[in-house]
Amino acid sequence: MQLTSSSIGRKILMAITGQSMVLFAVIHLLGNSSIFGWLNGGINAYAEHLHSLPLPFIIGFRLVMLAMVCVHIWFGIQLTIENRGGRPQQYAVKATQKTTFASENMIWTGALLGLFLVYHLLHFTFQTISPETAALKNLVPLHNEMVPNVLGMVVAGFKNFLVSFIYAGAMIALFLHLSHGIQSFFQTMGWSCDKTQPILVKFGTLVALVLFLGYVTIPLTIFAGILKG
Amino acid sequence: MSDHKTMTLTLIVWRQKNASDPGKFETYTAKNITEHHSFLEMLDCVNEDLIHAGKEPIVFDHDCREGICGMCSQVINGAPHGGQDRTTVCQLHMRKFKDGDTIYIEPWRARAFPIIKDLIVDRAALDTIIQAGGYTSCHTGGVPDGNAILIPKPIAEEATDAAECIGCGACVAGCPNGAAMLFTGAKVSQLALLPQGRAEAVARVKNMTNAMIECGFGNCSNHYECMAACPKGVNVKFIARMNREFIKAQFA
Numbered sequence: 402m403q404l405t406s407s408s409i410g411r412k413i414l415m416a417i418t419g420q421s422m423v424l425f426a427v428i429h430l431l432g433n434s435s436i437f438g439w440l441n442g443g444i445n446a447y448a449e450h451l452h453s454l455p456l457p458f459i460i461g462f463r464l465v466m467l468a469m470v471c472v473h474i475w476f477g478i479q480l481t482i483e484n485r486g487g488r489p490q491q492y493a494v495k496a497t498q499k500t501t502f503a504s505e506n507m508i509w510t511g512a513l514l515g516l517f518l519v520y521h522l523l524h525f526t527f528q529t530i531s532p533e534t535a536a537l538k539n540l541v542p543l544h545n546e547m548v549p550n551v552l553g554m555v556v557a558g559f560k561n562f563l564v565s566f567i568y569a570g571a572m573i574a575l576f577l578h579l580s581h582g583i584q585s586f587f588q589t590m591g592w593s594c595d596k597t598q599p600i601l602v603k604f605g606t607l608v609a610l611v612l613f614l615g616y617v618t619i620p621l622t623i624f625a626g627i628l629k630g
Numbered sequence: 631m632s633d634h635k636t637m638t639l640t641l642i643v644w645r646q647k648n649a650s651d652p653g654k655f656e657t658y659t660a661k662n663i664t665e666h667h668s669f670l671e672m673l674d675c676v677n678e679d680l681i682h683a684g685k686e687p688i689v690f691d692h693d694c695r696e697g698i699c700g701m702c703s704q705v706i707n708g709a710p711h712g713g714q715d716r717t718t719v720c721q722l723h724m725r726k727f728k729d730g731d732t733i734y735i736e737p738w739r740a741r742a743f744p745i746i747k748d749l750i751v752d753r754a755a756l757d758t759i760i761q762a763g764g765y766t767s768c769h770t771g772g773v774p775d776g777n778a779i780l781i782p783k784p785i786a787e788e789a790t791d792a793a794e795c796i797g798c799g800a801c802v803a804g805c806p807n808g809a810a811m812l813f814t815g816a817k818v819s820q821l822a823l824l825p826q827g828r829a830e831a832v833a834r835v836k837n838m839t840n841a842m843i844e845c846g847f848g849n850c851s852n853h854y855e856c857m858a859a860c861p862k863g864v865n866v867k868f869i870a871r872m873n874r875e876f877i878k879a880q881f882a
Contacts (some may be wrong), residue, residue, distance in 0.1 A: 485847020496708030
């Protein structure tokens with residue numbers, strides 16, 4: 402298998418790991434949207450449901466996601482360095498016709514998302530950014546048992562302007578990254594032709610936009626005081 | 631030429647003595663240019679003036695001057711072949727420009743295309759890719775009947791669309807990564823679509839994509855700049871088809 406050495410092989414690795422993370426982002430948003438109350442018990446019930454999954458499954462899932470992130474970052478950097486070398490001298494006049502801001506800056510939007518991911522995990526998973534509101538330390542009653550107060554932690558976090566700003570900014574990077582990345586997946590896997598390719602470009606941007614709006618609504622509604630703890 | 635209205639243009643042209651010379655831009659004035667001049671004829675006029683003035687003319691590649699040979703290769707104002715849809719430099723006409731315009735003329739820029747002189751680059755890397763598998767191994771012998779191998783019309787058309795590539799290298803010049811995926815994808819697709827080429831499809835896609843990287847081309851990151859630059863309108867669907875062929879080849 403020429404997966405890790407060839408040009409197209411590495412492109413396929415980028416596509417599959419990237420698309421897996423997109424799928425994760427979709428499911429993550431669906432789960433997080435329980436904060437708006439469609440699930441009995443809200444996001445606390447959702448979080449409790451996730452935590453009650455078998456431990457080997459949780460650990461396995463996290464390891465797989467970690468592997469996806471690592472492979473995507475490793476080959477992302479490697480390919481970017483190679484590609485920068487592909488044209489050592491730039492043209493005096495830049496007149497690209499198809500290249501977009503998003504497609505040109507994948508490495509930078511990706512780097513921002515990588516930094517955000519670390520911050521996000523420290524904030525809500527390991528809960529070390531603001532320990533006083535950590536959900537694991539503040540238990541609240543739910544259906545006759547005590548569960549971590551995820552809602553309280555999220556609301557307390559997003560009431561802070563800087564925190565909301567970081568999250569909103571990261572979601573702009575996510576939108577840009579995915580507006581190129583999603584359609585790119587289909588092209589790389591060879592699942593497109595001349596008729597579907599322009600549609601896939603629009604579809605990718607639409608999915609990226611939906612994810613952006615979905616995610617950004619949470620900090621915005623909390624910061625604006627619409628969604629209360 | 632009934633229209634005697636002429637244009638005067640400022641040309642900013644890349645001049646480079648040889649591969650090791652760092653090269654630099656020189657400014658020239660193109661005088662008495664009509665809208666009927668092709669871009670290369672305009673350069674011919676400038677070169678005549680340069681020769682009369684005892685200076686070295688601007689060196690550029692050209693051959694058929696009718697848009698089919700793939701020799702002409704200039705990046706004009708940042709766009710390979712000048713950016714007019716499905717047009718080679720030789721078929722670009724001065725009616726696309728206005729009197730007083732400033733035009734930047736540069737060679738194809740890619741690591742795999744070293745500059746030989748001025749606007750001429752060495753495109754032998756494309757030949758190396760073709761040598762790696764862009765052919766069918768045929769046994770010689772009697773010529774078979776034309777209808778001995780039946781090929782459905784839509785497939786023949788698709789293969790011909792891929793075969794439209796004239797090998798000029800504009801896709802590489804346009805690609806921000808200096809990748810040769812459209813060139814390679816077109817040849818892999820053309821041959822993979824046809825029964826004569828199918829037999830060697832697995833080895834071909836592996837060998838040609840390996841040659842691509844060995845020649846120093848970059849990797850594709852789906853900007854689709856190649857398709858915009860291609861004077862023959864070769865579609866990026868052939869890159870998708872090559873990707874498909876590559877995946878299939880891993881399981882063959």
